Amino acid sequence: MPSPAPAPGCANVWRDQMRVYLAGPDVFLPDPLARAARLKACCAARGLVGVSPLDALADEPADWANLPEALRIARRNEAHIAGCDALVANLTPFRGPSADAGTVFELGFMRALGRPVFGWSNMEADFASRTRAFCGVAGETDPDGMLIEDFALGDNLMIAGAILASGGVFTRRDVAQDEIWSDLAAFEICLDAVAHRG
Amino acid sequence: MPSPAPAPGCANVWRDQMRVYLAGPDVFLPDPLARAARLKACCAARGLVGVSPLDALADEPADWANLPEALRIARRNEAHIAGCDALVANLTPFRGPSADAGTVFELGFMRALGRPVFGWSNMEADFASRTRAFCGVAGETDPDGMLIEDFALGDNLMIAGAILASGGVFTRRDVAQDEIWSDLAAFEICLDAVAHRG
Numbered sequence: 001m002p003s004p005a006p007a008p009g010c011a012n013v014w015r016d017q018m019r020v021y022l023a024g025p026d027v028f029l030p031d032p033l034a035r036a037a038r039l040k041a042c043c044a045a046r047g048l049v050g051v052s053p054l055d056a057l058a059d060e061p062a063d064w065a066n067l068p069e070a071l072r073i074a075r076r077n078e079a080h081i082a083g084c085d086a087l088v089a090n091l092t093p094f095r096g097p098s099a100d101a102g103t104v105f106e107l108g109f110m111r112a113l114g115r116p117v118f119g120w121s122n123m124e125a126d127f128a129s130r131t132r133a134f135c136g137v138a139g140e141t142d143p144d145g146m147l148i149e150d151f152a153l154g155d156n157l158m159i160a161g162a163i164l165a166s167g168g169v170f171t172r173r174d175v176a177q178d179e180i181w182s183d184l185a186a187f188e189i190c191l192d193a194v195a196h197r198g
Numbered sequence: 199m200p201s202p203a204p205a206p207g208c209a210n211v212w213r214d215q216m217r218v219y220l221a222g223p224d225v226f227l228p229d230p231l232a233r234a235a236r237l238k239a240c241c242a243a244r245g246l247v248g249v250s251p252l253d254a255l256a257d258e259p260a261d262w263a264n265l266p267e268a269l270r271i272a273r274r275n276e277a278h279i280a281g282c283d284a285l286v287a288n289l290t291p292f293r294g295p296s297a298d299a300g301t302v303f304e305l306g307f308m309r310a311l312g313r314p315v316f317g318w319s320n321m322e323a324d325f326a327s328r329t330r331a332f333c334g335v336a337g338e339t340d341p342d343g344m345l346i347e348d349f350a351l352g353d354n355l356m357i358a359g360a361i362l363a364s365g366g367v368f369t370r371r372d373v374a375q376d377e378i379w380s381d382l383a384a385f386e387i388c389l390d391a392v393a394h395r396g
Binding site for chain 2 (some may be wrong): 025
């Protein structure tokens with residue numbers, strides 16, 4: 001069975017404005033609502049509607065109120081993604097050489113829906129370099145003898161491959177260490193690509 | 199828009215045997231083909247067909263031969279997942295407190311297809327405990343001031359939530375440190391749940 005075809009174009013033919021799901025560990029920042037507002041403002045400046053994981057879900061099923069909080073959040077985020085035309089992920093390495101796990105899950109979810117996925121990162125070094133630095137090795141394997149994937153990509157090949165196959169871009173750019181979670185230049189470059197895609 | 203409904207049952211009504219995609223960083227082990235054979239044997243013992251990311255794709259489009267290797271692997275794995283009835287992921291923490299990024303992508307991908315996803319891990323400690331240990335902190339935030347998600351789950355809530363919502367299970371079990379990448383007891387318990395689901 002072939003993989004999902006690359007999206008032939010954004011689904012915004014039936015909407016006035018493209019809706020973009022803003023995936024990322026930004027929800028863990030000290031003031032996540034202010035952060036979401038900043039990201040959405042960048043979207044609005046380009047005629048895009050940014051959708052944050054923190055947004056209320058307009059038509060949330062009443063019985064979700066009975067779910068444990070974590071499961072309700074998971075369902076809501078899946079519904080937000082399903083209601084968007086594209087996904088833009090903050091793939092800045094998070095507590096290890098790869099991006100935040102929740103963000104990566106969401107990127108895979110949107111990819112399976114056949115819609116375009118985009119990524120940005122405030123670290124330019126490629127995945128292999130970051131993994132070697134994390135493991136403290138210089139060769140092809142880590143201390144457990146496990147292979148270090150080395151294709152000069154921005155993260156694991158499933159992530160980078162999905163972005164490319166879907167017609168998205170993955171923008172990476174170094175910033176000052178204390179601006180890793182505040183600098184938005186790579187995000188804005190990525191959003192420009194989203195806005196020019198439609 | 200509601201999230202995808204939990205799969206009402208495995209798709210094996212139209213197949214003799216349920217096909218199970220075996221996601222995990224096992225592909226990075228020193229002898230990944232031997233590992234895949236071992237995982238597949240565990241599946242076969244339960245009447246399941248294990249599908250490895252390393253398997254050839256029967257009907258691979260001829261023009262994929264022109265793709266760079268990493269992108270061809272990504273497309274092939276997406277096609278393998280789309281051709282399976284369920285996914286079982288090795289979610290043992292990998293180079294950080296979360297599971298391998300490629301594995302997490304694949305789990306999100308299968309979840310969006312509405313089919314059941316399962317996970318197993320050779321580390322019993324919950325995600326918050328592992329994250330605190332990784333960051334060297336005891337409180338609610340990491341040294342960057344970012345929140346540590348704490349819902350007593352096995353990994354990020356998108357992962358654990360998808361497994362539960364899809365009707366899967368997430369089996370976690372401690373093993374000796376030097377058997378983290380060889381012990382298969384948690385995998386076999388997980389496979390029992392897959393086999394009894396159909």
